[in-house]
Amino acid sequence: MTHIRCDGTAAWAALQKHYDSVGLGFDIRQAFASDPGRFAALSQSAPHVFADLSKNLLDARTEQLLLDVARETGLEAHRDAMFAGRHINATEDRAVLHTLLRRPASAPVGGDLAAAFGDVQATLDAMLAYAEKVRADSTITDVVNIGIGGSDLGPQMAVLALDQFVAPGKRFHFVSNVDGHELAGILRGLAPEHTLFLIASKTFTTAETMANAQSAKRWFEQSGGVDIARHFAALTTNVAAAKAFGIDTTFGFWDWVGGRYSMWSAIGLPIALAIGADGFRGLLAGAHAMDEHFRTAPLAQNLPVRLGLLDVWYRNFHRFTTRSIAPYHSALKRLPAYLQQLEMESNGKQVDMAGQLLTFGTSPVLWGEPGTNGQHAYFQMLHQGTDVTPLEFIAVRDAAHDLPGHHSKLLANALAQAQALMLGQRDAGGHKNFPGNRPSTFFVFEQLTPESLGAFLALYEHRVFTSGALWGINSFDQWGVELGKVLARDIEPRLASGDVAGLDASTAGLLARLRPRA
Numbered sequence: 001m002t003h004i005r006c007d008g009t010a011a012w013a014a015l016q017k018h019y020d021s022v023g024l025g026f027d028i029r030q031a032f033a034s035d036p037g038r039f040a041a042l043s044q045s046a047p048h049v050f051a052d053l054s055k056n057l058l059d060a061r062t063e064q065l066l067l068d069v070a071r072e073t074g075l076e077a078h079r080d081a082m083f084a085g086r087h088i089n090a091t092e093d094r095a096v097l098h099t100l101l102r103r104p105a106s107a108p109v110g111g112d113l114a115a116a117f118g119d120v121q122a123t124l125d126a127m128l129a130y131a132e133k134v135r136a137d138s139t140i141t142d143v144v145n146i147g148i149g150g151s152d153l154g155p156q157m158a159v160l161a162l163d164q165f166v167a168p169g170k171r172f173h174f175v176s177n178v179d180g181h182e183l184a185g186i187l188r189g190l191a192p193e194h195t196l197f198l199i200a201s202k203t204f205t206t207a208e209t210m211a212n213a214q215s216a217k218r219w220f221e222q223s224g225g226v227d228i229a230r231h232f233a234a235l236t237t238n239v240a241a242a243k244a245f246g247i248d249t250t251f252g253f254w255d256w257v258g259g260r261y262s263m264w265s266a267i268g269l270p271i272a273l274a275i276g277a278d279g280f281r282g283l284l285a286g287a288h289a290m291d292e293h294f295r296t297a298p299l300a301q302n303l304p305v306r307l308g309l310l311d312v313w314y315r316n317f318h319r320f321t322t323r324s325i326a327p328y329h330s331a332l333k334r335l336p337a338y339l340q341q342l343e344m345e346s347n348g349k350q351v352d353m354a355g356q357l358l359t360f361g362t363s364p365v366l367w368g369e370p371g372t373n374g375q376h377a378y379f380q381m382l383h384q385g386t387d388v389t390p391l392e393f394i395a396v397r398d399a400a401h402d403l404p405g406h407h408s409k410l411l412a413n414a415l416a417q418a419q420a421l422m423l424g425q426r427d428a429g430g431h432k433n434f435p436g437n438r439p440s441t442f443f444v445f446e447q448l449t450p451e452s453l454g455a456f457l458a459l460y461e462h463r464v465f466t467s468g469a470l471w472g473i474n475s476f477d478q479w480g481v482e483l484g485k486v487l488a489r490d491i492e493p494r495l496a497s498g499d500v501a502g503l504d505a506s507t508a509g510l511l512a513r514l515r516p517r518a
Ligand SMILES: O=P(O)(O)OC[C@H]1O[C@](O)(CO)[C@@H](O)[C@@H]1O
Pocket: 148, 149, 150, 151, 200, 201, 202, 203, 204, 205, 206, 209, 259, 260, 345, 478, 481
């Protein structure tokens, strides 16, 4: 497959010229003053979400040139290759087919993907039937998901986000850290006969998850638990390893589902247990609607593409190094952490598909907290600091509670912050001066539902795909997590033995301080 990197296109050079002449000094306030159609031109609806891009350092010409870059790099062909199941994750020789997990049974696929789609549907049906059975079992009061990274962040984020749809009677716990304080704290409040453990691991080899799973099993047996088959289930591609661990109930998935793209697979079982089979199908349906938008909408009206192009504009021309997420909904508390893995593990790369070192920046640092909390913590820097951080507001029109007055205060704050960042306050002088012209994107959902959450997450996935495709990187591997794992395996026995031979002086000195005292 021929893939041209963004910096090898003719449009890239034109974009640099445009940045030097227009982009660098662009003023959003002037752009609104001179163009009454700006809001309409730079905002759009996509399935379940409305996005306003008009408060960005962006105009029609910039978008045009970015679209030219996208076309020259072959973005559409790359996207189509993903949907068709080509092995676009070349360094692992794998297809990238999380979109197939969201495809409804009513839209079967033929050809090469028919068998995989059949497996997806069969596993989904089995997993949802199991979820309904456990939901109906009132003796199970606590569900503990043991997994890390993609086997934790998506389910944890979604169970919290969809709290208003969670049936009473079950508590959900998420254990990810190898730090025993986390598991021990949760086990303290549990009884084995009322607990279901889900061991979630694509590979079933991840050190943290295996350590937590072993400790959970030991606790279960030592606290009088019987019937592991009923109280443990595994969510994994490695069914043999789950069996060897002693787990019979396994819901599988496939190597073409990346960890950070796996909440749509069996890894989503905690979500199905929390919101039920219909809710889980709603989540998939929302994501599928966004997949179809990404697959079929013309690039100029394709929301994930427009966002991904904006990300390239900001990272490579304005050279912004971070982007902040501000969900104005407390149930979206874990969304920034989820998006961190999605974007930074996907696009935090320094070489292109051919292994050549890049000469431009890739993934920004993603970070954030729910509004209005962030306003009272770090928004000072966003308004008056020396660096510009593009901000993303996420607001939900309808509240799911009936406490009077709260929701309008919340929404007013979101609108006011976006306005203040853009308008600034330039005549106040000194410490009270706000430079303004600080960019933000504003997303609106009508309600926070499984459908709208699914659509929004798929929007982000495809946005990350878009910037990654322009940069010419493989957004679907994660070699950067391996070295630390190898070194930890070498260091762990040294903590017991005290052997520091061959270690650098700093690591040796720290190890000596951290060794358990006799
Ligand atoms: O599901 P697994 O195989 O336990 O992996 C967990 C996580 O670890 C990583 O491989 C990173 O170490 C992630 O990509 C993945 O989501």
